[in-house]
Each structure stands twice: as structure tokens, then as C-alpha cells.
Amino acid sequence: MASDHGIIAKGEWHKANSSQAMEAELREEEGRVTALSDGQVFAFAVLGRVEFSQRVGSIPRRVTFPDGSVFETRDNDAVDAYLRARHGVRSGIIHRLEEFHPRLIVFTIAVILLGMSIYRYALPALVEVAVLVTPPFVPEMIGSGTLASLDRTVLKPSELPEAQQRKFAEGFSKLAARSKGGEAAYKLNFRDGGVIGPNAFALPDGNLILTDDLVKLAGSDEEMVLGVLGHEIAHVEGEHSLRQLYRAAGVAGLVMLIAGDVGSGVEDILTQGGTLLALSYSRSAEAEADRRSVELMNAGGYDPAALARFFAILEDKLGDHGKTNMLSSHPGTPERQQDIRAYAAEIKGRPQP
Ligand SMILES: [Zn+2]
Structure with missing residues (x-):
């Protein structure tokens, strides 16, 4: 493992919109994620711009690069171990929710305000409608x-x-x-x-x-x-x-x-x-x-x-x-x-x- 410093997992790399697969390994060094094989780099990006799919059973894990190319691996445990070690990088939905956080707060406030205005304005109107349609x-x-x-x-x-x-x-x-x-x-x-x-x-x-x-x-x-x-x-x-x-x-x-x-x-x-x-x-x-x-x-x-x-x-x-x-x-x-x-x-x- 010592000589493999930086390696996350072995798997296959797929070019964007292509079914062609190349054997590759996924590495991360100093915040740069790379898919490569024998020194040939297929794709790279800074860590924050790479998306790790969520773990779903033993379905191969997908790591998507900004250029649309995808690194795929069955070594879910290795990916999990890596993600755990690098806190701050979360996979899938959790990752997106965290990105969404400020917007989520704004959204929540908007919903509360909407609810309040429904009570203030829409409820009286609804009451009148209800009285009208009451059989x-x-x-x-x-x-x-x-x-x-x-x-x-x-x-x-x-x-x-x-x-x-x-x-x-x-x-x-x-x-x-x-x-x-x-x-x-x-x-x-x-x-x-x-x-x-x-x-x-x-x-x-x-x-x-x-x-x-x-x-x-x-x-x-x-x-x-x-x-x-x-x-x-x-x-x-x-x-x-x-x-x-x-x-x-x-x-x-x-x-x-x-x-x-x-x-x-x-x-x-x-x-x-x-x-x-x-x-x-x-x-x-x-x-x-x-x-x-x-x-x-x-x-x-x-x-x-x-x-x-x-x-x-x-x-x-x-x-x-x-x-x-x-x-x-x-x-x-x-x-x-x-x-x-x-x-x-x-x-x-x-x-x-
Ligand atoms: Zn009275």
C-alpha cells in the first residue's frame, strides 16, 4: 500500500458519451483527482469538481469528471474508505444537500412566509368559498x-x-x-x-x-x-x-x-x-x-x-x-x-x- 500512495481504487474509465472502457486507476494527490493508466492521464480535476455516486449495494461506483467522462469501480469499500478519510467530500445526495444548504434555508423561510400569507389572505377567501359550496x-x-x-x-x-x-x-x-x-x-x-x-x-x-x-x-x-x-x-x-x-x-x-x-x-x-x-x-x-x-x-x-x-x-x-x-x-x-x-x-x- 505504501507504494500505492494516492491510489483510491482500480476500475475502468469511460470517455464521455462512449461505451468504450479503458482499464484505469483513480488517484488523488493534493486535492487533484486523476483517472490514469500506466502514466497516461485520461481525466483530471480538482477534488471539489468530481462527483462520487452514492453507494447502492454492490452496484459499481461512478466517479464523474467535469468533462463528462466517468471512472467506474466495483471496489465500493475502497471508495468509502477514501471518502471517510477525506471528510468534506461526501457522495451523492448528501454532497448535493450540503451544496444546497443556503438555498434550503431561503426556501424554508419562503415556505413559512407563504404559509403565513395563506393564513392572512387565502384563508378568509377559502372560508367564503367553503361557506358557498357547503351543501x-x-x-x-x-x-x-x-x-x-x-x-x-x-x-x-x-x-x-x-x-x-x-x-x-x-x-x-x-x-x-x-x-x-x-x-x-x-x-x-x-x-x-x-x-x-x-x-x-x-x-x-x-x-x-x-x-x-x-x-x-x-x-x-x-x-x-x-x-x-x-x-x-x-x-x-x-x-x-x-x-x-x-x-x-x-x-x-x-x-x-x-x-x-x-x-x-x-x-x-x-x-x-x-x-x-x-x-x-x-x-x-x-x-x-x-x-x-x-x-x-x-x-x-x-x-x-x-x-x-x-x-x-x-x-x-x-x-x-x-x-x-x-x-x-x-x-x-x-x-x-x-x-x-x-x-x-x-x-x-x-x-x-
Ligand atoms: Zn353573538
Whole structure:
């Protein structure tokens, strides 16, 4: 071996684009790689410009020179031993990955930025597309699934006297009749709220749930309960809960939904009672629902600002305690009450369609 200093392996050298093979040996001295035989040099290059193929089993190793000529050897072990000794020279893919490194970092940053802009700009657009292409069975599935699940877990049958239920149902029908989809698109359900306490919420299929606790909280002011129901009707009209769900589903979930692939896993999540309740509406959705409540109440011949009274009571009686109550999902800030009153004053007396 001592006399063979510099030799890497013996094999064959192939001229570029030629099948002709010459017996040759591969040597490396002071960073210069040479394919030669009996002192005749066939190809040479500096080490960095020579490419060693990756080892794949016992397939002959190829060492490619910049001129396109190739040295081929079956002595994989010798090539490996040489490459190990010369760290810094890696074979095949590893070698290329290392060359690629700075570009890889740039690429990764670009992907992250792209992902962020998808969330910022494309997600809202995807949400709108998803809402548009949502077939009716989806809100129905979410609605009935959620209600069934809540009935199994937190809600109990209402103990509200039937006469009172009827009164609310009548007022509710008046509001529903003025809203998108008409009376038939909505249904009011009475329940004992259990741990969710004073609450009213809408499911995307038009089912509204009103808890006894909220009715009790309102006391004799039944009109303000109607104001709340008007607000909830508006959430259905504006498909706000679908939007919230879709936003929460993220880009991957949305692509699945739009593609019509509502697997059982997705269905489970969508119909779990907690999912809808855990999501809170966006501030703009809340403001929109407040204004719609004012409009619907006014159209139904009720005090359009009744909802503001409700928020005042809610804040007064519940404070900011508890995470599951109506207040946490509907912060009744003074500004909000003020906006409701201002809009009510604005449309009062305005001719209604
Ligand atoms: Zn709301």
C-alpha cells in the first residue's frame, strides 16, 4: 500500500458519451483527482469538481469528471474508505444537500412566509368559498349532532312553564318571519342550561337554544330575551358559526371540506357539542348580529334596543366570572350597548319592509 500512495481504487474509465472502457486507476494527490493508466492521464480535476455516486449495494461506483467522462469501480469499500478519510467530500445526495444548504434555508423561510400569507389572505377567501359550496346537509349534520351531544352531556329538559314557552315562541316566530329564510328556517328549543347557565346560542341549521337560566336572569323583561334571540337569528343568517368552524379547521381542513371529503373524524369534531360552544364569533360578526337584532326587533314591533338592556344586566349580574357563560362569548361592553342604542335610535320610526 505504501507504494500505492494516492491510489483510491482500480476500475475502468469511460470517455464521455462512449461505451468504450479503458482499464484505469483513480488517484488523488493534493486535492487533484486523476483517472490514469500506466502514466497516461485520461481525466483530471480538482477534488471539489468530481462527483462520487452514492453507494447502492454492490452496484459499481461512478466517479464523474467535469468533462463528462466517468471512472467506474466495483471496489465500493475502497471508495468509502477514501471518502471517510477525506471528510468534506461526501457522495451523492448528501454532497448535493450540503451544496444546497443556503438555498434550503431561503426556501424554508419562503415556505413559512407563504404559509403565513395563506393564513392572512387565502384563508378568509377559502372560508367564503367553503361557506358557498357547503351543501345543506352539513349545517344540518352539525346542528343535529351538536344538539344531540349537548342533550346527552350538559343540557336538561326545560322547566319553563308552558305558557311562558309559548309566549317566547310567538315572539320568536315574529322575528324569524322577518329574517332570511323565514319562519320555517328557525326553531326555538328550550332547555335547562346546567353548567352553561344563562345562555342562548344558535346552531348553523337554524336551531336556537334558549336556557331557562337566561329567562330567569331577564326576570320580567321578556322583551330583552327576544332581543337576544334576534341576535342569535342573525348569527344563523350570517352563517357565522360555519365561518368560525371553517376558520378553525384551517387550510388543510378546508381543502378537505371543499373537496367533499367529510370523513368520520371531521364529522365527529363538527358534531361534538363542545366544538361550537368553544368557538367565539369574531367581533365583526357580533357587531353585525347586534345590528340585525335591532332591525328585527324594530320590524317585529318591539323595543329595538332591548338587547342593550340584556347586556347591561349580564354584566351587572355575572361580572366577568366564569368562562362558559354567555358573557365570555358575548362581552357586553358599555361601547357595545351604546352602539346598539345609537343604531336603535337611528332606525326607530324608519319605514320597515
Ligand atoms: Zn353573538
